[in-house]
Amino acid sequence: MHIHALTTGTVTVTTRWQSGSGSYPGRLLRALADPHHTEPLPIWCFVIPHPDGLIVVDSGIPHNANQPVWFPPHMRLVQRAARFQITGPQDEIGPQMRALGFDPTDVRQVVLTHLHQDHDGGLHHFPNAEFLVARAEWRAAQGISGSMAGYLRQRWPADFQPKTIDFAEPDAIFGGRATLTRDGSVYLVPTPGHTPGHLSVIVQQGDHALFIAGDTSYTQAALLGDQLDGVSRSGQLAHQTHGRIRAFARQQPTVYMPAHEWASRDRLAAREALPAGV
Ligand SMILES: [Zn+2]
Structure with missing residues (x-):
């Protein structure tokens, strides 16, 4: 099973967004x-061609990611602090999958790490x-509080109704x-914090x-140093995760692949695991 990592454009964030301090x-x-x-960072999506059917993890940004949509006022600051770079529709996940020989209409499951x-x-x-989508994530994205927290429901397809996961x-x-x-x-595991x-x-x-x-x-490195990003609301949950x-x-060799680190793709290719005794 050959797993593919592809990035839909890139994102730059402030250095204190990438690596935060304080509460x-x-x-x-x-x-x-x-x-x-920061320098431009990847926005990794993963294609898993499992015999049961194609699985995709995360779906990247659309080509109009930087076009203004309705935001709560503080989201203007978010747009300044996190900027996207994408050249056009051909950089979206669908065309990129087709270029690799996959048909997006064949995808059986799309897992969203978060919204x-x-x-x-x-x-x-x-x-x-x-x-x-995890049930707690779906809940967090709803209503005024979801909008204030930066979830852009207005960009979702009108009929978007994910299956919510309870980790039973x-x-x-x-x-x-x-x-x-x-x-x-x-399989999916809960990793709240971000x-x-x-x-x-x-x-x-x-x-x-x-x-x-x-x-x-x-x-x-941030995982190994237990370093928080700038935007996780619950530092306690992030540390626990x-x-x-x-x-x-510590139980088995584990190849760790965050969505916004270039080295994730290299570690995937080399099956380079976290250090023993991590
Ligand atoms: Zn992200």
Whole structure:
């Protein structure tokens, strides 16, 4: 099973968005006010050609990601602090999958690690897929509080109604899981912190695991250093999630792949695991 990583454009964030300090909301305000930006970072999506059917994890940004939509006033600051670069429709996830020989209409399941705009921007490419979102994430995105928290529901397809995940199966480390495939090799675990209902995807391959991490941390170094980003509302949950991922990686070789680190693709290609004794 050859798993593909593809990036739909890039994103630059402020350095204090990528690596925050102090407690919320001061940490967020410092991230929004920081004049310094990172280099362009990837927005990884993953294509898993499982025998049960094609699975896609996250869907990137649309080509009009920088066009203004209705925002609560503070979202102007978010737009300044996190800027997208994408050249046109051919950079969206659908055309990129076709270039790799996959037909997006064949995709059986689209897993969304969370509902931020750089992960849910390609939903329209998958007319036949079931969309999977953690129940806590779906709830967090609703209503005024969801809008204030930056969820852009107005960009979702009008009929977007994902299947919500409750992680009802036992899992000793993450407290629950949801298995996607009959062979048990692909499953979802709750990894809250960056958002209230963030999830990660684990693909078991032989003696090692691929950990598709979304935004649990922006880099592997941040995971190892238990470094918070600038925008996670609950630092406590983010720290707990970091600890659980490291506990998982102590049990078996684990290839850790955050959505916004270039090295994720290299680690996938080389099956380069987190250091032993992490
Ligand atoms: Zn993201």
